[in-house]
Amino acid sequence: MNREKGVYWKLFSSTFRLSAGTFGGGFVIVPLMRERFVKELGWIEEREMLDLIAIAESCPGAIAVNASILVGYHVAGCAGALLTVLGTVLPPLVIISAISCFYSAVRDNALVNMAMNGMLAGVAAVICDVVLTMGREVLGEKRLMPPVIMLLSFLAVRVWNVNIILVILVCGLAGAAGTLRRAGKGVRRHDLS
Amino acid sequence: MIFLELLWSFFQIGLFSIGGGYAAMPLIQHQVIEVHPWLTMTQxxxxxxxxxxxxxPIAINAATFVGIRVAGLPGALVATAGCVLPACVIVLALAYLYYRYRGLTTVKGILAGLRPAVVAMIASAGLSLTALAFFGQKSLPADLGGVNWVSVGLFALALAALRLFRAKPIHVMLVSGALGTLAYLLF
Incomplete structure (x- = not known):
């Protein structure tokens, strides 16, 4: 009983601390979770953790939340998953709630406005950097379809005002169909040989 | 009613933001500006x-912020729950399938098909933010008269720092905030 309580508390406190102290999103926090749960606590095997990370990155939603659900469930079932989700979600919830309290009072202040305007240029640059990096990966595949999909999606969302969720559904289905077709071909070739 | 709307909006954001990190951004923009009048472009x-x-995560931050503005702390809790709910179900379901059949081939295929579209949508949302920084409005104006040169300069500096010197985003943000304040005070 005591040991179980300790496990629950450690699950919660570990994810809480990682979530509160990690800047830079899912791809930064996942390696830190691996460090904590595989190396320090030894609760998950290295190989198992890699599987969990692969699943977390394949699912919709924030990768940090997905990974924490899987870790919690793996260690202590549904109760564990609930605790790790709470641990991951609470820090941003508390921090942004606190900032929101000041936001309305402070936003019209001239100095704050100047700083926010400066940082907006910074955010624009950060996103531009992300798009350039991701875009180069897409072009680097040296296949025709990905760039065409990229261009059409951009026009669809930006120019033709197509619903963004529709674009995601269509492209996801196209990706699934392509994979299944390739897999089918692979099987047939295998049968012939 | 407002709680149901918050829940449903952020449920959709959680469900369709695939690919991590910035993938949620265009969906948030769509839901809280275009579908619902919850935030202005500046907010x-x-x-x-x-x-x-x-x-x-960006989506959790946005859920809390929008929830609080629209319906106070309960709103923030509801929006955050909506955001996390799809992941809870899908992650555990996929984990089950993964251990049963060992392999994520189809899922990986869906992701591969989505990646170019996700890049395009992040680019579109990024363009809105850049236009806001440069011209104070979300679409590019016909003439470039009202351009904010401080913003353009900061953007160029920040992008150079990120691309050439692999600067950390948080450092870039802090420096551009400080330089921006200084520039606006001087000019």
Whole structure:
């Protein structure tokens, strides 16, 4: 009983601390979770953790939340998953709630406005950097379809005002169909040989 | 009623933001500006700025911010729950399938098909933010008369720092905030 309580508390406190102290999103926090749960606590095997990370990155939603659900469930079932989700979600919830309290009072202040305007240029640059990096990966595949999909999606969302969720559904289905077709071909070739 | 709307909006954001990190941004913009009049473009840009400088996933940060503005703390809790709910179900379901059949081939195929579209949508949302920074409005104006040269200069510096010197985003944000304040005070 005591040991179980300790496990629950450690699950919660570990994810809480990682979530509160990690800047830079899912791809930064996942390696830190691996460090904590595989190396320090030894609760998950290295190989198992890699599987969990692969699943977390394949699912919709924030990768940090997905990974924490899987870790919690793996260690202590549904109760564990609930605790790790709470641990991951609470820090941003508390921090942004606190900032929101000041936001309305402070936003019209001239100095704050100047700083926010400066940082907006910074955010624009950060996103531009992300798009350039991701875009180069897409072009680097040296296949025709990905760039065409990229261009059409951009026009669809930006120019033709197509619903963004529709674009995601269509492209996801196209990706699934392509994979299944390739897999089918692979099987047939295998049968012939 | 407002709680149901918050729940459903952020449920959709959680469900369709595939590919991590910035994939949620265009969906948030769509839901809280276009579908619902919850934030102005400037407020959306503000929460993206704040999210960049605080820990935690962008979607959770946005859910809390929008929820509080629309319906106080309960609103923040409902929006955050909506955001996490799809992941809870899908992650555990996929984990089950994964251990049963060993392999994520189809899922990987879906992701591969989505990646170019996700890049395009992030680019579109990024363009809105850039236009806001340069011209104070979300679409590019016909003539470039009202351009904010301080913003353009900061953007160029920040991009150079990120691309050439691999600077950390949080450092870029802090420096551009400080330089921006200084520049606006001087000019």
């Amino acid at each position: 959306f840009a503000d929460i993206m700025t704040i999210a960049e400088m605080t820990p935690g």
